[in-house]
Amino acid sequence: MSFSMQTNYSHSPEDIRHYSTEQTREQFLVEKLFNAGDILLTYTYNDRMIFGGVTPAEAPLEIKLDKDLGVDYFLQRRELGVINIGGNGSMTIDGDKEAMVQHDGYYVGMGAKHVVFESDDAANPAKFYIVSTPAHKTYPNKKLPFANALAKPMGDQTHMNKRTIYKYIDASQMDTCQLQMGYTVLEPGSSWNTMPAHTHARRMETYMYFEFAEPETRVFHYMGTPGESKHVVMDNEQAVVNPSWSIHCGVGTTNYSFIWAMCGENQTYDDMDAVTMDQMK
Numbered sequence: 001m002s003f004s005m006q007t008n009y010s011h012s013p014e015d016i017r018h019y020s021t022e023q024t025r026e027q028f029l030v031e032k033l034f035n036a037g038d039i040l041l042t043y044t045y046n047d048r049m050i051f052g053g054v055t056p057a058e059a060p061l062e063i064k065l066d067k068d069l070g071v072d073y074f075l076q077r078r079e080l081g082v083i084n085i086g087g088n089g090s091m092t093i094d095g096d097k098e099a100m101v102q103h104d105g106y107y108v109g110m111g112a113k114h115v116v117f118e119s120d121d122a123a124n125p126a127k128f129y130i131v132s133t134p135a136h137k138t139y140p141n142k143k144l145p146f147a148n149a150l151a152k153p154m155g156d157q158t159h160m161n162k163r164t165i166y167k168y169i170d171a172s173q174m175d176t177c178q179l180q181m182g183y184t185v186l187e188p189g190s191s192w193n194t195m196p197a198h199t200h201a202r203r204m205e206t207y208m209y210f211e212f213a214e215p216e217t218r219v220f221h222y223m224g225t226p227g228e229s230k231h232v233v234m235d236n237e238q239a240v241v242n243p244s245w246s247i248h249c250g251v252g253t254t255n256y257s258f259i260w261a262m263c264g265e266n267q268t269y270d271d272m273d274a275v276t277m278d279q280m281k
C-alpha cells in the first residue's frame with residue numbers, strides 16, 4: 001500500500017499566461033488517481049480542497065492525515081464526499097459498515113474518526129473518488145445512493161451537449177459546510193460539457209473525467225479566463241483543478257462522464273456567470 005498527497009499551489013490568471021503545455025499540465029492536471037492498494041491524494045491551496053482516489057485491494061484502507069494537517073485525525077476539521085466509480089465495496093464509518101456499489105456516494109460529516117474503505121473483490125476493486133473540504137460544524141453522515149441523486153437533464157443533441165447532472169451533495173437536499181458534489185453523464189453523440197461556459201468567482205471546483213466510451217477517447221478540458229483560454233488534454237480517470245476565476249468546460253472525442261466538486265463562498269449551485277460565445281478567445 002502506498003499513500004501520497006501532492007501539493008497543488010494557487011495561481012492568478014497572470015501566472016498562466018505564459019505557461020507551456022507542460023507547465024500547465026504540471027500545475028493543474030492530476031494524472032494518476034486510482035492504483036490498486038493505494039491512496040493517491042492532492043492538496044490544493046484553492047480553498048484547501050483535498051481530492052483523489054482510494055483503491056483498496058486485499059487490505060482495507062484508511063486515510064490517515066494528522067501531522068500534515070496539524071490535527072489529531074483527518075476529519076477533525078473537515079467534511080468528506082465520496083463516490084465509488086469501481087467495483088463493489090464498502091465504507092465503515094466509526095464502526096458502521098455500509099455497502100458501496102458502483103456509483104454510490106457518501107457524505108461524512110466533520111468529526112468522524114475512522115473511515116475505512118474496502119473492496120469486495122480485490123480483482124475488481126472499488127475505486128473511491130474522494131473530496132474533502134474544511135468544515136466548522138458536524139452534519140449527519142449520509143449514504144447517497146445513485147438512485148437518490150437529484151437528476152437534472154441538460155442540453156440537447158443539436159448542441160452536442162445532451163447530458164444528465166446527478167447532484168449527490170446539494171444544498172437543496174442536505175446540509176454541508178461547504179462541499180457540493182455530483183456526477184454528470186454525457187449521452188452517446190454528445191461531447192460538450194457546460195458549453196456555453198461559465199465562471200463562478202465565489203467557488204473553486206475540481207473535475208474528474210472518467211467512463212470514456214472508448215479507450216482512445218480524450219477530453220480537451222478548457223480553463224483560463226474567457227478571453228484567454230487554455231486546454232489540457234485528459235485521459236480516463238484524471239482530474240483537473242479549476243481556480244475560481246477560470247472557465248471550465250470540456251469536449252471529448254466520444255462521450256464520457258465526470259465528477260465535479262465545489263466549495264467556497266456560497267452553496268448556490270445556480271450562482272454562475274454565463275460566458276457568452278463572443279467573450280471566448
Ligand SMILES: O=C[C@H](O)[C@@H](O)CC(=O)C(=O)O
Binds near residue numbers: 154184200205
Ligand atoms: O458549476 C457547476 C459545475 O461546473 C458542474 O456541475 C457543471 C456540470 O456538471 C454540467 O454542466 O454538466
Ligand SMILES: [Zn+2]
Binds near residue numbers: 198199200205248
Ligand atoms: Zn461550474
